Amino acid sequence: MGKRKKNYFVKHFEQIFVLTVLVSVSIINYYIPYKLAFLNFYYLPILIASYYLGRNQTLSGAILCILWVVIYAYLSPESFFFEQTRSNLFYNIMAWGSFLILAGIILGNAQDNNKQFLKNQIALSKKLAIHLAVSSGLNSEMDFDTLFPLIIHRLTEAMKAERTSLFIIDEENQEMWTKVAEQIGEIRLPLGEGVCGRVAETGETINVKDAWELPYFSKEFDLKYNFRTKSMLCMPITNRAGKRIGIIQVINKLEGEYFNREDQELLQGLVAQVAIALENSFLMDELEVSFESSIRTLSATVDAKHPLTAGHSLRVTEYALMIAREINLDKEEQEIIKYSALLHDIGKIGIHDSVLLKDGPFSPEERAEMNTHPAKTETILEKFHFPARLKTVPFIAACHHEKVNGQGYPEGLKDEQLPLGSKILAVADVFDALTSPREYPKYDGEKKLGFNPMPLAKVVSILKKERGHQFDPNIVDAFLRILPNALELHRGTHFPEEYINKYTETL
Numbered sequence: 001m002g003k004r005k006k007n008y009f010v011k012h013f014e015q016i017f018v019l020t021v022l023v024s025v026s027i028i029n030y031y032i033p034y035k036l037a038f039l040n041f042y043y044l045p046i047l048i049a050s051y052y053l054g055r056n057q058t059l060s061g062a063i064l065c066i067l068w069v070v071i072y073a074y075l076s077p078e079s080f081f082f083e084q085t086r087s088n089l090f091y092n093i094m095a096w097g098s099f100l101i102l103a104g105i106i107l108g109n110a111q112d113n114n115k116q117f118l119k120n121q122i123a124l125s126k127k128l129a130i131h132l133a134v135s136s137g138l139n140s141e142m143d144f145d146t147l148f149p150l151i152i153h154r155l156t157e158a159m160k161a162e163r164t165s166l167f168i169i170d171e172e173n174q175e176m177w178t179k180v181a182e183q184i185g186e187i188r189l190p191l192g193e194g195v196c197g198r199v200a201e202t203g204e205t206i207n208v209k210d211a212w213e214l215p216y217f218s219k220e221f222d223l224k225y226n227f228r229t230k231s232m233l234c235m236p237i238t239n240r241a242g243k244r245i246g247i248i249q250v251i252n253k254l255e256g257e258y259f260n261r262e263d264q265e266l267l268q269g270l271v272a273q274v275a276i277a278l279e280n281s282f283l284m285d286e287l288e289v290s291f292e293s294s295i296r297t298l299s300a301t302v303d304a305k306h307p308l309t310a311g312h313s314l315r316v317t318e319y320a321l322m323i324a325r326e327i328n329l330d331k332e333e334q335e336i337i338k339y340s341a342l343l344h345d346i347g348k349i350g351i352h353d354s355v356l357l358k359d360g361p362f363s364p365e366e367r368a369e370m371n372t373h374p375a376k377t378e379t380i381l382e383k384f385h386f387p388a389r390l391k392t393v394p395f396i397a398a399c400h401h402e403k404v405n406g407q408g409y410p411e412g413l414k415d416e417q418l419p420l421g422s423k424i425l426a427v428a429d430v431f432d433a434l435t436s437p438r439e440y441p442k443y444d445g446e447k448k449l450g451f452n453p454m455p456l457a458k459v460v461s462i463l464k465k466e467r468g469h470q471f472d473p474n475i476v477d478a479f480l481r482i483l484p485n486a487l488e489l490h491r492g493t494h495f496p497e498e499y500i501n502k503y504t505e506t507l
Contacts, residue, residue, distance in 0.1 A: 059105060066097040138277035142284040143331075148179060151274055155250060158270060159233075159263060162252035167196050168278075169246055176200050176247065194218045196247045199234045203244055205268075206234040209258040211251075231258040235267055237275045245278060292339075299342040302349055306357055309345075311494070312432055317341035318489060319428035320421075322482040323475060329420075332389055337421045339386075340396040344425055347376030347398075374398045375410040396421040400429050403470040415472070423472040427463065427479050430470075431486075434459045435495070456487075456503030 073093060138154065141147045148166065156164040167176040169191070176196060177188040192201045195217050199206055211217045211232040222229055231253045237246035248271050253259050259267075299313040320341045324334045348356055351373055355366045362370060378398030386393055399422035402408035404415040408426075434454045454462075460480065467473040479486075487500050 056108070059101065059108065062097075062101045065100065066093070069093060069097075138273055139280075141277070142281055144281045144285060147277060147281050151277065155248065155267075155270060155274070159250045159259070159267060160254045161250040162254060163227075164251070165196070165247075165249040166274075167200065167247040167249070169200055169244060195232065195234050196249055199236050199247050199249075200244060203236050203238075205236070205264065206232065207259055207264055208232050228252075233259040233264060233267060235264075235271055237271055237278065239275050239279050245275065245282075248274065295339060295342050298346065302346050305348070305353075309436075312436065313342050313345055315432045315490070315494065316344065316425065316428045319431060319479070319482075319486055320424050322486060323424045323428065323478050326478045326482050327474070333421070336390055336392055336396065337424060339390055340393045340400075340421050341425055341428065343381060343393065344377060344397040344400045344429065345373065346380055347373035347378070350376040350380070371401070371409050374401050392419065392421070395419065396425065398422075400425040402426065404472055405469050408470070420472075423475050427471050427475050431459060431463070431479065434462065453499065456499065457506045460503075 070090075070093060073090065138147065138151065141150055151166055152164045155161075155166075165178055167178045167189075169176050170188075174191050175188050176191060177186055179186055189197055191197055195206055195211065195214060198204070198216055206214075208214060209231055211229040212219065217229070221227065229251050232249065232251050234247060234249045236244045237248060239245050248267065250259065250267065253263070296314070300310075303309045303312050303314075317338055320337050321334055324337050329337070351369060355362070355369050358366065375398060378394045381394035381397060384394070396419050398410070399413060399418055402411065402413045402418055402422060403426070404418065404423070406412050406414040435456065437452055460483070463471065463476050463479065467476045487495055487503075491497065491500060
């Protein structure tokens, strides 16, 4: 009970304080015979009221005080003067009352301004908090596939909307596109179609209470998916060069009937952050494409040194990525495997052409030199400036001839010492080598098998036999599960129809 009273007192302090002062002054007026000397005491509650209650309430309080004193003076004028006429008395009261009102108005205005300032500061703080919450996520995300849904989520939350759409402008095809739910997928629309198309074409901002009243609003989506678009705020996304790169559309405000001016100003600030995030993501994508293109060109150049190895690294990459996806590796691990596979044979540029291009079996010395190419691969790749997320590429690429039993080269590393990526490369590399023509013969143990592609049934038999010896058993099992897809990928090109058919007949 005591705590409840204390909370009530703190909450209503202003009113209680002003009331106490008014009662005190009233008591003074009642018990002091001559009131004129105590008129200035009324300044005290009025000044306090002006600070705590604002201008309007203060003005009302001042007028009530004046009426109170006027009534007192009328009923008991002798209490206010000695040897003074009634008219002089009321002139004094009027002068005093005017100053009282003036003081109340001045301080009331000051308090109102102070309250408005605090209100504006609170609103600004909330707006800054929203901007910070949105920017903290967007500025740190460069991957477009992750950034896209993040933008939608953050803006829906910040704008307190039921739904948000993000359209990207495709100038080359004169279209704009967006991603919706997985079951709907990607939607592409011509520029100029619908509300977003109009915004994309004109650059104007559209803010309406009911989108269905717009003549250019398409109801097709609403009718198809049982949705009702009401309030809508649609705004272009413009990059630093002034070029429109997308459109943001927020739909159905949850708190209120429509998006007001403050909402529009808030979205304008958020869209500026979205534009920066999208531009950074687009730039990163361009750099990634350029980087991968350079790596693929370098890889193809190494493979092209001999006609029989052309396309080898690319096929190994495809098989390795199929395995990686089959065992549910994440995107970052898949990216590491991709570049490791593309560059796993780059060390061959350090092998003499007389060995690398030799037609026929290697001598022991030539085999020893050829076996140095994984170590050369690591040496070369360590000089590359890989991004931090790809720092393991040199080591993984260098281990593609290691075996889980420790009998591989160049270091003779065993199972637990080998990264998962190199175990995947080992299977993919051997499969492609055995199913491709080579300038040196293939062997099954000590048995020489010839130079031509090995029958698929035999390749599968070798992979199974080497489970737990040369290869990681789990990787072999995963590869055999994706083998039909791998064969289909190169059916009629690397794998002739009859080559595949001979294998399928044995199943």
